[in-house]
Amino acid sequence: MELRQHLYIALLTAISLVLFLVEGLIPLPFIAPGAKLGLANIVTVYALYTLGARACFLILLLRTGLASFFGGGPTIFLYSLAGGLLSLFAMAALKRTARFSILGISAAGGFSHHCGQLIVAAIAADSLAIFRYLPILGPCGLITGIIIGWLSAKCQRTF
Numbered sequence: 001m002e003l004r005q006h007l008y009i010a011l012l013t014a015i016s017l018v019l020f021l022v023e024g025l026i027p028l029p030f031i032a033p034g035a036k037l038g039l040a041n042i043v044t045v046y047a048l049y050t051l052g053a054r055a056c057f058l059i060l061l062l063r064t065g066l067a068s069f070f071g072g073g074p075t076i077f078l079y080s081l082a083g084g085l086l087s088l089f090a091m092a093a094l095k096r097t098a099r100f101s102i103l104g105i106s107a108a109g110g111f112s113h114h115c116g117q118l119i120v121a122a123i124a125a126d127s128l129a130i131f132r133y134l135p136i137l138g139p140c141g142l143i144t145g146i147i148i149g150w151l152s153a154k155c156q157r158t159f
Contacts, residue, residue: 009047012051013066016041016063017040019042021070041087041109044088045102060088061081087112091105091106094108104149106145107145107149111141114138115138
């Protein structure tokens with residue numbers, strides 16, 4: 001990677017970290033444990049389309065590590081990393097097919113993110129009963145994923 005791309009990755013990491021921290025200040029009505037807007041994922045989807053999966057992976061790893069350092073700790077790191085990696089894998093795979101729009105890919109990413117977090121929770125609780133939250137978290141992930149995809153598409157057209 002050249003210096004220009006490193007700087008761009010650093011800038012996008014900083015933006016996603018700020019969005020993550022700002023989102024923590026937004027009070028949400030209780031929907032389900034772990035349900036969030038996922039504003040930092042605007043950068044993830046944007047980076048996937050503008051820089052590719054490899055750079056997006058680096059941004060995700062840096063943001064997750066720094067966000068955990070600034071306000072989460074190791075537990076949040078595990079949940080965020082599992083959700084983020086499964087989400088990125090799903091989005092990159094769907095993008096490669098060229099059959100889905102940015103909204104569909106982002107929606108799949110939102111759903112996959114919750115699935116990744118539920119996998120970690122099931123391992124931590126040593127119980128598959130935690131997947132009973134999927135009918136609540138799944139639609140939340142799809143809806144927020146569509147919104148994130150729309151915002152990411154707007155950012156692509158702007159920048």
